[in-house]
Amino acid sequence: MQLMNVIKDNLAFVQQRIASACQKAGRETDAVKLLLATKTVSAENIKVALAAGANLIGENKVQELKEKDAELRETGVDRHFIGHLQTNKIKDVLKYVSCIQSVDRLDLVQKLDARLQSEGRSVDIMIQINTSFEASKFGIHPDEALTLLEAAARYDTLNIKGLMTIGLFDADPERIRPSFRLLRQISQHAMDAGILPADARELCMGMSGDLETAISEGATMVRVGTAVFGKRLYPDSYYWKE
Numbered sequence: 001m002q003l004m005n006v007i008k009d010n011l012a013f014v015q016q017r018i019a020s021a022c023q024k025a026g027r028e029t030d031a032v033k034l035l036l037a038t039k040t041v042s043a044e045n046i047k048v049a050l051a052a053g054a055n056l057i058g059e060n061k062v063q064e065l066k067e068k069d070a071e072l073r074e075t076g077v078d079r080h081f082i083g084h085l086q087t088n089k090i091k092d093v094l095k096y097v098s099c100i101q102s103v104d105r106l107d108l109v110q111k112l113d114a115r116l117q118s119e120g121r122s123v124d125i126m127i128q129i130n131t132s133f134e135a136s137k138f139g140i141h142p143d144e145a146l147t148l149l150e151a152a153a154r155y156d157t158l159n160i161k162g163l164m165t166i167g168l169f170d171a172d173p174e175r176i177r178p179s180f181r182l183l184r185q186i187s188q189h190a191m192d193a194g195i196l197p198a199d200a201r202e203l204c205m206g207m208s209g210d211l212e213t214a215i216s217e218g219a220t221m222v223r224v225g226t227a228v229f230g231k232r233l234y235p236d237s238y239y240w241k242e
């Protein structure tokens with residue numbers, strides 16, 4: 001009971017943070033979607049957030065999608081994949097998600113297409129870019145992003161929705177800002193060059209600690225875990241590997 005209320009209150013507070021960041025940036029409040037990053041969170045606790053108005057979640061591991069599927073499928077919640085995707089998990093991940101945000105290499109693009117062709121369907125994707133230049137993080141190098149986008153755009157099975165990044169890890173938002181700005185610039189550049197379709201405007205960036213900065217740099221979707229569900233047991237780098 002207690003935890004239920006904590007999740008609800010936290011969610012309301014995050015929604016408030018998003019609204020005031022939008023206001024500050026002169027953007028409409030509904031210009032930014034909230035995705036709840038639910039790694040390690042039980043289906044039961046996810047359902048508390050759904051009952052309180054959340055409608056989009058992201059998972060990092062195919063195994064967790066699978067474990068929570070029976071309970072979550074019936075809610076109709078929209079699920080995205082936000083973790084590192086190994087090609088041998090493609091078939092499984094496609095059973096659960098509407099969007100794969102972490103597409104970051106050509107061989108993944110090709111293998112996704114092959115699987116989708118055999119299923120006669122398509123899936124939404126985002127291209128994940130490593131805007132912090134940290135070797136430990138996933139995402140394609142910014143210099144190679146346009147080439148990957150161009151390649152992905154050739155496949156009818158992949159509906160490109162936009163770009164995703166994790167950004168620099170730092171307590172100081174001003175040191176994180178260049179990561180978010182870079183993502184927006186790459187998006188703009190790709191649109192100007194006609195590589196990104198005009199409707200692929202999604203900029204998925206910003207987490208619990210830096211969502212205000214991301215929104216001021218144009219985020220259309222933020223991914224929030226800790227600020228709603230509390231601290232996790234393991235460091236994030238653990239979940240970023242499949």
Ligand SMILES: *Cc1c(COP(=O)(O)O)cnc(C)c1O
Nearest residue numbers: 037082207208223224225226227
């Ligand atoms: C866990 C995670 C988040 C959310 O991070 P918090 O700091 O808990 O809000 C966002 N994006 C990705 C890819 C994640 O793995």
